[in-house]
Amino acid sequence: MEPLELLYEPAGLPAFPLAQELAALYPGTLGFPADCVYANFVETIDGVVALPGIPRSNRVIADASDADLFVMALLRACADAVIVGSHTLLASPKNVWTAEAAFPPAAAELAELRRRLELPERPDVVVLSRRREIESAALGDRLHVRSDVVDAVAELRDRGCRRILCEGGPTLFGSVLEAGLVDELFLTVSPLFAGRGLPLVEGVELLPDRRIAASLAGVRRHGEHLFLRYALER
Ligand SMILES: NC(=O)c1ccc[n+]([C@@H]2O[C@H](COP(=O)([O-])OP(=O)(O)OC[C@H]3O[C@@H](n4cnc5c(N)ncnc54)[C@H](OP(=O)(O)O)[C@@H]3O)[C@@H](O)[C@H]2O)c1
Structure with a gap:
């Protein structure tokens, strides 16, 4: 894979000790503050994330971008835990x-990188569902099902x-956003139009009454794909 190209990054971001091979593919810095909820999505130009x-x-949404998978991997490598909604689990039940x-x-x-960050080999995975009948053979006892996202994040921190x-x-992203829990968003914009499908945020009404704004914390490019990093205002 060709390296991503760094187009913009503000000064002063936390920097994790990436191995040279990873740093060469992902120029600039990658790191997080001690307590952080960050989200990762890929969307089309018209803002669609799922068909x-x-x-x-x-x-299909990512236009089969290897760079998108690489960034996804890098973000997973930094995580203690991953949270997903039940529909995302059911859409890819073999995902680990x-x-x-x-x-x-x-x-x-x-x-x-996980060893350097003193993280266990794999992150815990918490699936949000109010139905509690979720099973995933792939995840076994690393899978936790919870019905309230605010409680689930508090429990993870505990x-x-x-x-x-x-x-x-x-x-799920809509509900964590509405709960004010999201610190950062990593958003890949693929060079496609979907014309149909689910947008990045579902199920919550924000504007005009609820203003959730973000500042740019990074812009990278790989071919025609853009890799945006946003820090949300708290
Ligand atoms: N492009 C991307 O980057 C990307 C990323 C992730 C997923 N996706 C795609 O998105 C699609 C799924 O999205 P979706 O919006 O339909 O579903 P989702 O967010 O994955 O899951 C929704 C379900 O999660 C549970 N849930 C969500 N918020 C909750 C909360 N606050 N408390 C308790 N439970 C909560 C509920 O489960 P119950 O109904 O079980 O109660 C809800 O019906 C899939 O096609 C997936 O592949 C795309």
């Missing part, structure tokens, strides 16, 4: 939400999980 009923809709599963060519470097990655989908 209900279409197999492998995420890859590990860094190496997203980008196997850098498995060794990603595992090394257990020492400091950096929590929200991998969607848009309904």
